[in-house]
Structures are given as C-alpha cells and as structure tokens.
Amino acid sequence: MSTIGAILASMDRCDAAIIAWSRLQVVYGHLAGQINRALYRETGLSDADAAVLIALLETPNESLHSFELRCGLAWEKSRLSHQLRRMEARGLIERTTCPEDNRSSLIRMTPEGFELAERARTVLGRAIRTSLEGALDGDQLAELETMLAAVVAHLDSHAEPLS
Amino acid sequence: MSTIGAILASMDRCDAAIIAWSRLQVVYGHLAGQINRALYRETGLSDADAAVLIALLETPNESLHSFELRCGLAWEKSRLSHQLRRMEARGLIERTTCPEDNRSSLIRMTPEGFELAERARTVLGRAIRTSLEGALDGDQLAELETMLAAVVAHLDSHAEPLS
DNA sequence: CGCCGATTGTTGACACGTCAACCTCGCTCG
DNA sequence: CGAGCGAGGTTGACGTGTCAACAATCGGCG
Numbered sequence: 001m002s003t004i005g006a007i008l009a010s011m012d013r014c015d016a017a018i019i020a021w022s023r024l025q026v027v028y029g030h031l032a033g034q035i036n037r038a039l040y041r042e043t044g045l046s047d048a049d050a051a052v053l054i055a056l057l058e059t060p061n062e063s064l065h066s067f068e069l070r071c072g073l074a075w076e077k078s079r080l081s082h083q084l085r086r087m088e089a090r091g092l093i094e095r096t097t098c099p100e101d102n103r104s105s106l107i108r109m110t111p112e113g114f115e116l117a118e119r120a121r122t123v124l125g126r127a128i129r130t131s132l133e134g135a136l137d138g139d140q141l142a143e144l145e146t147m148l149a150a151v152v153a154h155l156d157s158h159a160e161p162l163s
Numbered sequence: 164m165s166t167i168g169a170i171l172a173s174m175d176r177c178d179a180a181i182i183a184w185s186r187l188q189v190v191y192g193h194l195a196g197q198i199n200r201a202l203y204r205e206t207g208l209s210d211a212d213a214a215v216l217i218a219l220l221e222t223p224n225e226s227l228h229s230f231e232l233r234c235g236l237a238w239e240k241s242r243l244s245h246q247l248r249r250m251e252a253r254g255l256i257e258r259t260t261c262p263e264d265n266r267s268s269l270i271r272m273t274p275e276g277f278e279l280a281e282r283a284r285t286v287l288g289r290a291i292r293t294s295l296e297g298a299l300d301g302d303q304l305a306e307l308e309t310m311l312a313a314v315v316a317h318l319d320s321h322a323e324p325l326s
Numbered sequence: 327c328g329c330c331g332a333t334t335g336t337t338g339a340c341a342c343g344t345c346a347a348c349c350t351c352g353c354t355c356g
Numbered sequence: 357c358g359a360g361c362g363a364g365g366t367t368g369a370c371g372t373g374t375c376a377a378c379a380a381t382c383g384g385c386g
Contacts, residue, residue: 016304017295018288021194023311028191030318031184048372067334079373081336086371103334103381125181132180135314141179147307148186151298155193211342230364242343244366249341266351266364 031131038127043119048083050124053092053117056109063108065098092116194294201290206282211246213287216255216280219272226271228261255279 036047045053055072056062064072070080084107087093092113098104109117132141199210208216218235219225227235233243247270250256255276261267272280295304 015288015292016308017292020304020308020311021198021291021295023308023315024191024194027311027314027318028187031187035184046371070334076374077335078337078375081334082371082373085336101334101382105335125178128184129178129180132184135317136310140310140313141183143306144310145179145183145186147299147303148183148190150303151190152186154298155190209341233364239344240363240365241345241367245341245343248366264352264364268365 027135031135034131035124035127038131039120039123042123043116045116045120049087049092050117050120052083052087052107053109053113054121054124056093056107057114057117057121062114063106065104066095066107067104069107087113190298194298197294198287198290201294202283202286205286206279208279208283212250212255213280213283215246215250215270216272216276217284217287219256219270220277220280220284225277226269228267229258229270230267232270250276 032047039045039047039050043050051073052069055069056064066080066084069075070077073080075083084093084095088095091110093107093109095105095107098106136144195210202208202210202213206213214236215232218232219227229243229247232238233240236243238246247256247258251258254273256270256272258268258270261269299307
C-alpha cells in the first residue's frame with residue numbers, strides 16, 4: 001500500500017529498479033486490497049484466517065501440527081501463535097496437545113471453521129481471478145506468470161533459513 | 164507475506180490467475196521484507212515513516228498540508244493522522260495549524276527528521292536497487308516495468324474515489 | 327542417569343492499519 | 357442570518373505482525 005517508490009521515482013536518480021518497485025507497490029496494493037476486501041465482505045475472514053483454514057482444508061485428515069502449519073505458511077512462530085489463539089477464541093479451530101511431542105500441538109478445524117474454509121476457498125478463487133483478469137489481459141498474465149516463476153525459483157535456490 | 168495463493172495453487176482449479184497471484188505474493192513479500200528490513204536497520208524508520216519524510220523532502224519548501232500529503236500517498240485519513248501523531252511524538256515532524264483553513268494543518272520536518280529523510284532516501288534507493296537486481300536480470304526488469312506501467316495506467320483510468 | 331543445547335510455543339510490549347464515531351470548520355441555500 | 361451538509365481531521369477499539377524474553381520439552385552425549 002505504501003508508496004515510497006512512487007516518490008522515489010520522481011527523484012533525480014531515476015533508476016529502472018526504483019520505478020519498477022514503485023509500480024509494483026501500487027499494483028500489488030491495489031490487487032491485495034480488492035481481494036482481501038472481497039474475502040472479508042463475504043466471509044468475515046482476514047487473509048491470515050483464510051490462509052490457516054485453507055491450509056487445513058488441503059491436508060488429508062484436515063489437521064496439522066502447528067509446526068507443519070508454520071513451515072507451510074512460512075510464518076514466524078509468534079505470528080502463528082497469536083493467529084491460532086485468536087482463531088481458537090473465535091471458535092474456528094481447536095488445539096490439542098500432540099501425544100508424541102508435548103511441545104507441539106495438533107490443529108483441527110471446528111465445524112464452523114470447516115464451513116468458512118470452504119466458503120473462503122471459493123470466494124478467494126473468484127476474487128483472485130476477477131481482480132487479476134480485470135487488471136491484466138491474458139498475454140500479460142502469462143508473461144507475468146513465467147517471470148514470477150523464474151524469480152521464485154531464484155529465491156528458493158538462495159533460500160534463507162526461517163527465524 | 165501471506166501465502167493463501169500458494170495453497171490455492173495446489174487446488175484442482177489450477178487457474179493461471181491463482182498461480183500468478185500466489186507467486187506474486189511470495190515475490191512481493193520477499194522483496195518488501197528485504198527492503199524494509201534494510202531501511203529499519205540503517206535508519207530506524209518504518210516504510211510509512213520514510214514515505215512521509217520523503218514526500219516532505221520532495222516539496223519545494225519542505226512542508227505540506229496534511230491534505231496534500233494524504234492525496235500524494237493515497238492513504239486513508241485516519242492512517243495519516245495516526246502516523247503523524249506517532250512521528251510528532253518521536254520528534255520527526257511538527258504540525259502547525261493552517262492560517263487559511265483552520266481545519267487543515269501544515270506538516271514540516273524537524274532537523275532530525277530532515278536528516279533521517281535524506282538517509283532514508285539513500286538507503287531505500289540502494290536497497291530497492293540491490294533487491295530487485297538480485298531477483299531479476301535486466302531484461303526481466305524492463306519487461307516487468309513495461310507491464311506494470313500498463314497496469315498502473317489501466318488502474319488509473321478506472322480510479323475509485325478515496326474514502 | 328543427568329545435563330545441556332536445540333527446538334517448539336507462548337507471552338507482552340509495541341507499531342501499524344482500518345473502521346466507525348465524532349468534532350470542527352467552511353460553505354451553500356432557503 | 358442560520359441550519360444543515362460536506363470535507364478535513366482526530367480518536368478509540370480492534371485485529372494484525374514483529375521482536376525479544378521466556379518456558380517447556382526433546383534428544384544426545386558424557
């Protein structure tokens with residue numbers, strides 16, 4: 001959302017990188033805003049809520065160790081802890097201590113959590129599709145996708161350890 | 164930062180839009196993290212702090228009506244209000260009521276704010292350049308830039324009014 | 327067995343952004 | 357003139373994310 005780059009772009013040092021970053025901030029902020037607003041409007045969930053619920057939805061038995069969740073989402077441990085505490089308080093998930101390792105805990109959706117997870121998956125799919133297709137035409141989308149795939153591969157090869 | 168798309172991308176409905184969004188989230192989160200961490204490490208400023216200070220740095224007399232600042236940054240009014248309150252408390256800026264319109268106020272940097280603004284501009288320029296150039300090669304960068312320019316133009320033409 | 331380091335999670339303090347409610351001021355129109 | 361509308365700004369509550377400090381547990385090694 002913030003637009004540092006937009007301002008830097010007007011500087012004398014008009015670098016391609018700075019202009020690109022400025023525009024990326026604007027575009028990303030706009031798309032993320034649209035998508036998250038649609039999600040909140042239609043499910044009452046934040047993007048973080050949906051990330052957790054959909055991760056659980058994707059597992060075979062619909063439960064995960066908090067540790068797996070953390071790795072899958074690439075979140076900091078305290079972030080996940082806060083998020084799970086809030087979601088437990090709202091009745092979306094429940095935590096049970098893991099028998100094999102008492103440090104860890106098993107995360108499972110409640111029935112309401114499950115229903116919201118499915119709604120979130122649908123809503124997000126639609127919102128992402130309409131937002132992106134509203135902003136880019138088919139060729140641009142394909143171009144963006146291949147470029148991003150290369151960047152992701154590059155980042156993965158230089159992966160930094162999680163804190 | 165959040166990775167909803169990464170999870171959605173593994174769904175049966177493997178849309179180009181969803182995959183692209185997933186990757187965009189990963190890439191954007193990574194780059195933003197690098198840049199903002201560098202900024203904080205070397206100046207103690209957040210990206211929002213830097214956005215305000217650099218906006219002030221770019222004006223001819225280094226002061227702005229809060230209203231101009233809000234439009235330039237495309238921020239919500241309460242966001243700017245909170246941000247300015249925090250920055251005033253830290254001695255980065257000062258606010259004086261505007262003589263022509265008592266509702267508005269003039270924002271000006273303190274000397275410390277000015278110095279940090281210049282540091283922030285330097286650090287951000289370098290961090291953006293190294294982060295982007297580390298992730299994309301020159302051709303990709305140019306390609307990204309032209310694509311984003313088209314998207315930004317498209318968004319501007321469908322501009323929604325600020326709340 | 328017992329200790330120590332590594333891993334896992336929790337907590338509290340803080341910064342940030344959004345929403346809704348509110349205040350204040352300027353302006354228009356009856 | 358004055359009532360009310362609208363724009364600009366503030367505030368408080370809340371959800372969110374990060375950092376640092378802490379607690380609990382596991383695992384290996386003497």
